[in-house]
Amino acid sequence: MNRRWLLAVVALLTLATPSSAQEPPLLRWGGDKNGGAPYIFEDENGKLTGFEVEFAEYLAAELGRKPMFVQNKWDDLPDLLGRGDLDIILNGYEFSQDRHAKTPTTIPYYVYSLRLITRIADKDLTSWADLSKATVPKKVGVLNGSASQRYMSDRFGNQVIIESSETVTEVLDLVKEGQRLDATVQDAPAAVYYVQEGRYPTLRIVDEPVGYGYYVILTRPGADALREKLNEEIRKAIRTGTLRQLYQKYHIWNGAQQRLAYLAEQPWPDVAAELDDVAGEVNAPVAPKFSQILDKLVWAAGMTLILAFASFPLAVVLGMLVAVGRVYGPWVIRTPLGVYVEVLRGTPLLLQLFVIFYLLPQIGVIVGSEWLTGLLSLNKYAAAILGLALNYSAAEAENYRAGLMAVPRGQMEAALALGMSPATAVRRVVLPQAVRIVIPPVTNDFIALFKDTAVTSTIMIVELTGLYYQYKIYPSLVIELAAAVAILYLLMSYPMSLLARWLEKRTSLLAAGGRA
């Protein structure tokens, strides 16, 4: 019987194989559409488009393959490639020797430059030089781990405040709003698409392009045949003008692209070293030494501690008040507090931070009140602390609610029978007991919040995880960096774990009748 089944399965597989064998092989190309237009984005019909999408489709067609887009966080794409989940990465990755050694690159398919974007109304900031002249340091937004971040750090590190974000539009929105960023530096394609083409009419591109570099396709080590084929197809696209037409369609063709023709005929990547020497032009990332970023690691660890220690007490106080309101309040209080807890528990911290930092000021914009916009434009630290506190207040509210419910009813009655007001009875009798009961889960929540501070990197805060993502683009640094970040987290959270265990022990001793 079993054998018959086995035969049936084999037959089915045999039947299925010929049709699938006729399908062209896939070209799994990785990118991050959150990076935005004009690279990879969805048009108004939800269709994936962008110059890199069209280029990937072109390459796949020329290679006789079927393109398959794989979406992933930009920084993590090389990891996915290393795991074998992707064949190539085609998403604005710039060439560097370091990167080439880890993920061999093709010849360049685009010559990028960096553009400075400011508000039209900002008359003080009309050139790169103005960044150095400002008496109050200008706040400049860049994409995390991008060439613009390195450029700004190298050239203006001491003169401006560099804020890193995950997406282009978030940064542009903040510059437009004018409260929290003065300018942004973006790769030319994004600057053209969003600013030059009028999608942000209050912003403008100023001064000349700087920091030229090369977008290349990343491949897996050992995939030499594929890389060679890709190089051939890129050369062909350059020679035939296909690439030029594509870039003209997206208005990103410029004089710098003439270099592609020259580079295409040179031995790659040997020619890159020659290009590196053109001072002030090529901005190839050079991996810093681990010792050079130690101070940044310590600073980031400090930021993690500050965020955790500033937000958790707030979360506890808020949670306690919410719990008391939910347990003892009238229904007009209980109902909204119930909604508060469910909304905050049921939505991700990431989304809450996003709403507080990016969307809240929009209320002022919508009602046309500059005063309100200013009031709601919380700085990133306040937004992070508030977001973490609100999110964890819901969890703490549930902890304390459980604690309050666990205190025997007779305790409240005894306090009331003595003539205490209900509020005093809760404060002096019930709550102190509830607090003891919930010490272990609350301490565990503190450890969880400690690690959740990592999410604040989405609102431009550089704490430990944010720093890791900033430097993760340097393959030679990544192992040391990951280990250091993990060790720092452990060093900081382990004492919390010990404290939690000690408190648990102490609480159980108290429950058993030991001396407090």
Place this chain on the structure above:
Amino acid sequence: MIRVSNIVKYHGPVRILDGISVGFGKGQVAGIVGPSGSGKSTLLRCINGLERFQEGEVSVGDTIRLVGGPVSPPTKTLLTLRRAVGMVFQQFNLFPHMTALDNVLSGPVYALGTARADAIATARRLLDRVGLADKADSRPSQLSGGQQQRVAIARALAVNPAAILFDEPTSALDPKMSTEVMRVIDDLAGDEQFQTTMVIVSHDIPALRRVADVIVVLEQGKVAFAGPTDEAFRPGGPAATLHD
């Protein structure tokens, strides 16, 4: 002193207290007896305002009046009533996060607003009176059941109430501890200087016969008898068939 007039309390459709009217005079020791479910504890909790009742009223002295009905009584009335009428519970209900002394101080300090320094001497004297002067710094978990109940009595006395209601004060205790607690109540009842009214719900009939001036017998939420203790327990009397 305490006047209960025609109290009716429902629990769902069941009439737990069915028009109870009874009075307790100043300094009087009253025992409330009756079969289980007759409404003894509920009556005490209504007198203290821990439970609402639908009809009737409770008055303490000439100034405190708690009226039954569908609406919650004013908080101020409840606070005044509870400060005048203390309560000792079957399960002691001491506050476990406080020492014995702090338990006794909790009423004066948190309910009456007396400064701790001013209340501490009285609190120690009360602990001494219940025989626990040496346990002032002990936590409830370090005390026996009898000791805990004696602290609870001291705690109820600390707010200097006009009356104390005892709700089965010994039924959670073994006979030895029960004796300890009843000895304290005996002592209070026998003290002519002590003018606090005591209303005791208990199944400890011998103890009640010893300390109570009057006995109220409840049956199915109604007063079946209210009169002198001797009369209640005389052969053939309304409480004669009740045993501890």
